[in-house]
Amino acid sequence: MMSSSSSLACARAVCPVASRRNAVLTQAQAQAHAQAADIYEPAAVRRLFDRMSRSYELVNIVLSLGFSVRWRRELAQLVPMQAEGASILDAMCGMGETWRALQRRFPAARFAALDFAPHMAERARARNAVRHQGRFVVHERDMLDNGLPDAGFDVVLSAYGVKTFDAAQSGLFAQELARILRPGGRFAFIEVTQPANPLLRALYGLYIGAVVPALARVIVADAEEYRMLGRYVRDYGDGRRTQDALAAHPQLVVETRRHFFGCATSFSGYRLPGAWPGHVGPGPASPARPCSGRMAT
């Protein structure tokens, strides 16, 4: 048996097998680091969802055991009923999976939708024509650089659209949200998150990280994209970075709610009814902030 000192000596590149293994490990680690940094690159996210557009809707419903549909409905319920003609934006709309819930909740609203993945936006347009009588204006744009008008929306919502923003992008997202919402306008977002309970978290992690990709391979012969989605969910944790970014914005008031033991989390609230100091445009100076964001459980 090799002594610990000889094993150490071997690890110091005297032993060709160990040095090759170390080199491989280093390469794998470097690749993992590079990938960790890359997964939030807009081009990588866009490519991922373009590839997923072939199968996303079916896989999403089947593999979430119907929860994805239920959570979209709960998302729409987080925003009060809106007056006729209110303008509503479905941000990171995918192929328009949330539109049925939105139309039911806000039957007299005007709708816009936005997604930056060309194949997703294309399928959203097709769905708009076939199932929604063309009521949605679909923009193929980046939410973080969207060019939409200041204070143009009464409501901004998104289902499962914020987990692919890292902390810095979440800050930009909060800025854009506050800019395009009218003063007093409402927002709501829902995301898949990791539950706090360790046992449930382990089971849910296993389901999302291993079972979903395996089933996706059976259903659509494609598992890699769904493995990546699991990666985003693991990285996103309990959604604190979205909560923090929204709560840090001086014009936004946010409340966080857990859905089904924390397997999903929503962030909803409103833009304060007034302009913030230094803001050039209509409206009075910002009133005092009534309450800060909190992480409800």
Ligand SMILES: C[S@@+](CC[C@H](N)C(=O)[O-])C[C@H]1O[C@@H](n2cnc3c(N)ncnc32)[C@H](O)[C@@H]1O
């Ligand atoms: C998980 S899908 C959610 C789709 C849909 N909202 C739903 O309910 O299933 C996330 C979508 O967000 C889009 N997305 C991600 N980052 C974006 C960004 N910066 N700007 C616009 N769309 C973005 C992706 O292209 C993808 O279609």
